[in-house]
Amino acid sequence: MNRIIVLLLLWTVCACKTTKISEIKVEKLAETIKSWNGDTLPKYPEGQPKVTVLKITIPPKTKLHRHYHPVINSGIMLKGKLKVVDADENTLYLKEGDVIVELVNKIHYGINEGNRPVEIVVFYAGAEDLPLTVLAKDD
Secondary structure, three states, X not given: OHHHHHHHHHXXXXXXXXXOXXXXXXXXXXXXXXXXXXXXXXXXXXXXXEEXXXXXXXXXXXXXXXXXXXXXXXXXXXEOEEEEEEOOOOEEEEEOOOEXXXXXXXXXXXEEOOOOOEEEEEEEXXXXXXXXXEEOOXX
């Protein structure tokens, strides 16, 4: 019995194809002066620069509060699908692997309409005394 298990394990290891990467690959995911709705990005804030990177997980069937970001930020979807809607009802649909250059100083919200969690990594280029997110007063 042990021999069969060992042989099966060896066969599995040998059957797995290994991928060898022979050179460095650089792939530009985004480069823009505009956010996803076409608004031109603002100047960077004054003061001591501060970079923040967050991994955000949104449970299934969850709608985020309406909010805005006072700093430039962008992200990449790792898992799931996300619908993003701004105050003018412009809508963006994101899926795994998509990149977003977020809105700055414009109220919007996201909603995970799916049955699995959404994971997104977001990079914020702010300043030491600025918040990353501000909730809308009417929410």
